[in-house]
Amino acid sequence: MTSLAKEKKTVTAAHATGMQKLAINFKKYWQIYLLLIPALVWYLLFAYYPMAGLQLAFKTYKAKIGIWGSPWCGFQNFEAVFRDMYFWRSVGRTLLINVGRLVINFPAPILVALMLNELRVGRYKKVMQTVFTFPHFLSWVVVASIMTNLLSIDGLVNSALSAAGIPTINFLGSEKIFQPMLYITDIWKSAGYSSIIYLSAISGIDQDQYEAAEIDGATRWQRIWSVTLPNILPTISVLFIMTTGNLMTAGFDQIFNLSNAATKNVAEVLDMYIYRITFTASTDFGFSTAVSLFRSIINMTLLVIANKGSKMMGGTGLFG
Amino acid sequence: MKTRKLFAMLLAASLIASLASCGNSGDTSSTGSSDSDSQTSSSTSDSSTAESSTPASTKTDSGVLAATTDVTAEDILARDYSEPITISFAGIQVTDGLDYNHGNEYYEWWTETFNVEWDITSLTFDNWVERMNTWINADDLPDWSVWNFNAGDGANYADQGLVMEMPEDWKTQYPNLAAAATCSPANEYYENLYGGMYYFFRPVFANNFPSDTITSHISMFMRTDWAEEAGYDLSANIESGSISLTQFLEYCQAIKDAGLAEYPWYNTSSYVGNVLDRVTEASGVIQNAYYKGDDGMYHWGPAEEETGVKEALRQIKQAYDNGLLYPEFYTLQDPDDIGHFYAAGDAAANMYTGMAAWFDRYEQYMQENLGVSFWDTSDVFILTDDEGVAHDDPSTNYWACNILSPNMDEATYERIMSIWDYGCTEEGQLRIRLGVPDVDWKYDEEGNIVNLVQDTEYGTLENKYTSLYPITGNMFILSDDYSFINPGFTETSREKVTDLYNKRAEITSVKDEEIDWDLSSYSSQAMNLASMTYADEYANIITKDGDFDTNYDQWVSDKLSMIQPVLDELNAAFAE
Numbered sequence: 001m002t003s004l005a006k007e008k009k010t011v012t013a014a015h016a017t018g019m020q021k022l023a024i025n026f027k028k029y030w031q032i033y034l035l036l037i038p039a040l041v042w043y044l045l046f047a048y049y050p051m052a053g054l055q056l057a058f059k060t061y062k063a064k065i066g067i068w069g070s071p072w073c074g075f076q077n078f079e080a081v082f083r084d085m086y087f088w089r090s091v092g093r094t095l096l097i098n099v100g101r102l103v104i105n106f107p108a109p110i111l112v113a114l115m116l117n118e119l120r121v122g123r124y125k126k127v128m129q130t131v132f133t134f135p136h137f138l139s140w141v142v143v144a145s146i147m148t149n150l151l152s153i154d155g156l157v158n159s160a161l162s163a164a165g166i167p168t169i170n171f172l173g174s175e176k177i178f179q180p181m182l183y184i185t186d187i188w189k190s191a192g193y194s195s196i197i198y199l200s201a202i203s204g205i206d207q208d209q210y211e212a213a214e215i216d217g218a219t220r221w222q223r224i225w226s227v228t229l230p231n232i233l234p235t236i237s238v239l240f241i242m243t244t245g246n247l248m249t250a251g252f253d254q255i256f257n258l259s260n261a262a263t264k265n266v267a268e269v270l271d272m273y274i275y276r277i278t279f280t281a282s283t284d285f286g287f288s289t290a291v292s293l294f295r296s297i298i299n300m301t302l303l304v305i306a307n308k309g310s311k312m313m314g315g316t317g318l319f320g
Numbered sequence: 321m322k323t324r325k326l327f328a329m330l331l332a333a334s335l336i337a338s339l340a341s342c343g344n345s346g347d348t349s350s351t352g353s354s355d356s357d358s359q360t361s362s363s364t365s366d367s368s369t370a371e372s373s374t375p376a377s378t379k380t381d382s383g384v385l386a387a388t389t390d391v392t393a394e395d396i397l398a399r400d401y402s403e404p405i406t407i408s409f410a411g412i413q414v415t416d417g418l419d420y421n422h423g424n425e426y427y428e429w430w431t432e433t434f435n436v437e438w439d440i441t442s443l444t445f446d447n448w449v450e451r452m453n454t455w456i457n458a459d460d461l462p463d464w465s466v467w468n469f470n471a472g473d474g475a476n477y478a479d480q481g482l483v484m485e486m487p488e489d490w491k492t493q494y495p496n497l498a499a500a501a502t503c504s505p506a507n508e509y510y511e512n513l514y515g516g517m518y519y520f521f522r523p524v525f526a527n528n529f530p531s532d533t534i535t536s537h538i539s540m541f542m543r544t545d546w547a548e549e550a551g552y553d554l555s556a557n558i559e560s561g562s563i564s565l566t567q568f569l570e571y572c573q574a575i576k577d578a579g580l581a582e583y584p585w586y587n588t589s590s591y592v593g594n595v596l597d598r599v600t601e602a603s604g605v606i607q608n609a610y611y612k613g614d615d616g617m618y619h620w621g622p623a624e625e626e627t628g629v630k631e632a633l634r635q636i637k638q639a640y641d642n643g644l645l646y647p648e649f650y651t652l653q654d655p656d657d658i659g660h661f662y663a664a665g666d667a668a669a670n671m672y673t674g675m676a677a678w679f680d681r682y683e684q685y686m687q688e689n690l691g692v693s694f695w696d697t698s699d700v701f702i703l704t705d706d707e708g709v710a711h712d713d714p715s716t717n718y719w720a721c722n723i724l725s726p727n728m729d730e731a732t733y734e735r736i737m738s739i740w741d742y743g744c745t746e747e748g749q750l751r752i753r754l755g756v757p758d759v760d761w762k763y764d765e766e767g768n769i770v771n772l773v774q775d776t777e778y779g780t781l782e783n784k785y786t787s788l789y790p791i792t793g794n795m796f797i798l799s800d801d802y803s804f805i806n807p808g809f810t811e812t813s814r815e816k817v818t819d820l821y822n823k824r825a826e827i828t829s830v831k832d833e834e835i836d837w838d839l840s841s842y843s844s845q846a847m848n849l850a851s852m853t854y855a856d857e858y859a860n861i862i863t864k865d866g867d868f869d870t871n872y873d874q875w876v877s878d879k880l881s882m883i884q885p886v887l888d889e890l891n892a893a894f895a896e
Contacts, residue, residue: 063457064480084849085881153647172651173863261589261650261859279450281851282472282843283457 056289070286077290087291090273091248091298097179097269098247104183106243108191110236113198114224129199132192143185144257148172151181173262182254201235202228234316241310241318245303248295270295391495393747396738401435405735408462409791410452414442418786425756426785430792434739438791456482461725464736466794469519469721472843478514484724484733486517494737496744500526500797504718509837520740521718522794525801530818531825534715536606537800538594539674539820540568541661541682543580545697546668547571550578554699561823562702562710565599565635568669572644575668583646584668585639586660591671592636592649592862593855598671599705601627601829604854607713610839610886616896618839620883623876628705630872637862650859663689674700674820676803679813680780695812702824710824714833716840719798743795752792753802755781761807771807781808838894846889850882 026033052067057077059070081087112132119125135143150156151171158168171177209227218226252271259267268276270291278288303318311317414420420438421431431437441462443451449468455461456477477483491498501507503523511517525534540563547554552574557563563571572584587595593605602611602621609621621627639645646652646660646667660667662685672678683694704710724736742748750769754761760773760781778784793799803809804818857875864871 061457062480063459063482080845080849085878086849148651152651170647172648175864261853261856262863264856264860277848279453280853281848282470282476283453284845284848285457287845287848 054289054293056286057293058290059286061285073286077286078294080287081290081294086268087273090268090270093266094248094250094269094271097182097250100179100183101186102240102243102247105186105191106240108187109194110198110232112191113195113202113232114228116195116199117202117228118220118224129192132195134192135189136193138189140189140253140257143189143254147181147185147258172260175263175266178259178263178266181258182251185258186251186254197239198232198235201232205231237310237316238318241303241306244306245299247302248298391741393742393745396496396742396745397433399738401433401735401738403731404435404437405732406437406439407464407732407736408439408441409464410441410443410455410462411466411791411794412443412445412448413794414440414791415786416442420791424785425759426781426788427792429751429756430739434735434742436735436739440791459727461723461727463725463728463732465723465725466522466720467519467723469521470843471841472848474510474519475514475841475843478516478518481726483518484726484728490517490737494741496748497737497741497796500744503527503797504716505835506716506718506721510841513841518723520722520796521716522720522722522796522798523801524715524717524719524798526797528801528804530804530821533825533828533830534717535710535712535821535824535828535830536598537674537817537821538591538598538671540669540671540701540703541658542568542571542669542699542701543575543661543697544699545692546575546578546580550574550580557701558699561700561820562704562708562827564704564706564708565595565632566706568701568703569635569639569644572639572669573642576642576644581666581668583643583666585645585670586652586657586667587645587649587670588652588654588657589650589859590654590855591657592645593858594671595636595703596629596632596858598703598711600629600632600711603627603629603632603858605858608839609854610890612836612839612894612896618887618890618895620880620887623880623883632705633858633861633872634868636858637868640862645862650856650863662686662694665690671703674817675800676806676809676813676817677782677799679816680809683810683813684779700816700820702820702827704827708827709829710827712828712830714830714835716835722796740796743792744797749797749802752795753781753799753806754808755785760784769807773808839890842890842893844886844889846882846885850879850886852879 056067056070058072058074059067060073060076061067062070116125116129116132119128138146148155152158153168153170153172155171157171161168169177171181205228209231210223213223213227248270250269250271252269252275255267255269255272256275259272274288274291277284277291307317420427420440422428439462452465452467453473455465456467456473459482461483478485497520500523501520503526504521506521507517507519510519510521542554542563544554544558552571554563554571557567575581575584590605593603596603597605597607600621602609602619602624604621610618611621611627613619613624613626622629636645640647640649646657649657655672657667658670658672661670662682665686679694679700682698686692686694686697702710722740724733743752750761751757754769754771755773761769761771764770773779773781773784776784782788804814804821806814857879861868861871861875
């Protein structure tokens with residue numbers, strides 16, 4: 001190849017469009033791209049192909065002829081959904097609970113990560129990390145059972161209150177306590193595990209920045225505030241956007257297991273509503289899918305808004 | 321830029337979807353499908369397939385059901401069962417880990433005689449509806465399942481052929497089963513309505529029922545010794561076998577005041593709701609809360625003063641606030657609540673299944689755990705309203721139904737039907753209820769049945785064969801019926817349960833009322849959306865802080881926004 005030809009190719013590559021760049025990259029690194037195939041197949045099979053089932057939202061489901069053969073019913077399912085006041089209540093409740101989670105629970109793993117990072121003794125740090133992470137592996141059924149044993153009228157906490165001469169508290173049946181209980185149990189169960197991602201971001205911070213700050217006489221608190229937090233901000237942004245994209249999903253497992261008849265009015269989030277409509281009355285998969293599709297659209301909208309907002313504030317975005 | 325492209329694509333996709341749905345909805349209507357398709361017509365189909373020659377059931381000398389057919393138990397057993405068959409079965413009350421095929425003489429007789437192996441899936445009350453609906457809609461039913469029938473799904477599944485429709489000759493081929501099926505009017509009604517037999521409604525009572533009126537057996541178990549200790553006179557109630565809600569709550573108050581129990585009444589929210597059902601008209605906990613009033617129009621029970629729901633709930637709320645009812649009753653699981661009565665011994669009362677088997681169990685558990693006799697310390701009462709009326713709904717006399725997979729082969733179908741058919745013969749019933757002949761029971765010289773298990777270390781058949789239920793025990797005719805004559809239960813229990821049924825028949829609200837089939841079989845999307853678990857709703861009102869009237873009226877007003885469309889539909893279709 002002549003030097004002119006080489007130069008021409010370089011120029012072409014430099015001015016190539018996105019697709020051309022991808023083709024050039026693919027040709028150059030095809031072995032690496034090959035490794036993507038299993039993940040792509042997984043996504044196609046389990047994330048994209050099932051989306052075809054969303055058409056049920058516009059159909060009257062007939063099991064015998066399947067999703068594709070079932071007759072279309074236009075927006076009939078949506079009309080029924082939007083007429084139901086309990087649907088709107090569940091939407092409101094889901095948003096209320098999740099905005100609370102965003103304010104109260106979202107910072108918790110960041111705080112745990114910062115605290116763990118400040119621990120000096122390596123072994124103690126590992127022990128603490130294990131202690132914080134362990135609850136993640138318990139199912140909500142187990143957690144609910146623990147909470148019942150702790151908080152029931154004959155439970156540990158009320159027994160202690162009684163022994164101290166303090167009136168007992170109806171923790172499990174109080175609508176006022178239900179929402180805080182969701183946050184507390186969620187933090188207890190998930191904060192440790194979720195902090196792992198922040199810890200890994202912290203471990204990637206250039207140590208020179210800490211040394212420079214120390215030389216400048218920065219206190220520990222100042223180092224956290226001026227070095228650690230700014231460095232993990234991109235990670236916080238991405239996770240914040242993703243959490244915002246799930247604002248309409250309130251954790252069915254947790255609420256299903258922790259709620260009861262006394263707290264049902266404050267516990268019927270959208271997932272519980274879908275469950276009730278699907279499995280306590282005659283089966284109507286079209287109706288349930290319509291509710292789920294509505295939820296996904298709201299989640300998608302919130303995700304895009306959060307992404308835009310993050311970028312407008314100079315932060316990192318997920319896409320675009 | 322990319323975001324804009326993504327939105328453009330999404331917008332285009334949604335437009336295409338909208339167009340496609342609009343276009344096809346027109347096609348749908350042209351093929352005859354309409355809004356009314358989502359409703360189940362409650363009018364009986366003209367094309368009745370119920371054969372007039374359905375064999376009838378009669379009571380034999382031994383008091384056991386036997387069909388007036390020529391097909392005897394011997395005939396059924398003489399059929400060719402040489403081909404081994406595995407039958408998949410799904411039902412509740414199955415215990416995971418128990419061997420229902422081998423390991424005891426009781427089950428082995430069934431598996432060996434009919435040459436079958438059971439492949440069992442255990443369901444719980446929590447996942448029963450969910451799993452069955454999933455299987456049916458996936459066209460993946462086990463060969464034989466027990467399904468908690470509801471009219472909306474029932475019509476839909478029959479229409480689509482998601483459950484097996486019986487062949488035309490099933491009644492002549494399996495006449496004992498057909499005879500037993502006549503015990504529940506639901507069998508004939510839905511067979512006519514759906515134009516074929518899809519669901520086998522399992523009769524609660526067959527021929528041993530001691531009174532003409534079918535009533536509920538749910539009763540109130542109460543400590544009579546504590547009443548005496550607290551100075552509360554129950555003698556009139558013991559005499560009549562019944563107690564009103566007001567008297568019951570006074571009794572609880574007396575027990576509490578005497579310091580005999582911190583919380584005298586323990587029950588799950590289901591049973592607390594059941595109390596409402598027993599003392600009011602149309603509370604909705606067990607049956608529909610909709611009812612046809614004297615004006616010929618449909619009404620919703622909780623909203624109508626005449627039903628007494630609000631006042632009864634007010635009494636229970638008051639009892640809850642006064643600490644008579646366990647504060648966290650809504651967290652109790654069945655049978656943890658009754659365990660407080662017979663095991664922990666800290667409950668004075670609870671409502672539960674009033675069957676002979678349970679009287680015996682209370683006796684056994686109280687002896688074992690508390691060292692006292694149930695019969696010496698306690699009694700069972702029919703709960704009534706303050707006028708002395710025990711409220712019941714006109715009975716369809718069934719609990720859940722058997723369904724078969726439409727995909728099973730003929731040999732499996734024939735084997736299952738033969739087993740059911742045999743189970744409905746006199747010999748089959750005796751084997752199911754009393755166990756293995758000459759091992760667990762025998763006839764004495766005078767032809768009376770002698771129970772051989774009673775005096776052994778086991779005491780009862782259930783203790784001897786831990787896997788007794790549910791396949792054979794609740795095969796088709798349920799065990800309630802046999803409570804009255806089953807010598808496997810103590811004579812005291814049998815006499816008590818018979819006495820309670822006879823007394824209840826005198827004070828029940830149903831008498832000669834007819835079943836409202838229009839209502840029972842009605843289903844629509846509006847009714848779906850208005851569905852609720854009434855026991856949970858009532859538990860919520862009971863536990864709610866603030867003024868009861870405000871809370872109750874607010875609840876009724878909220879619910880009416882969903883209920884009114886249902887009432888409008890019902891009145892448009894069936895009002896007189």
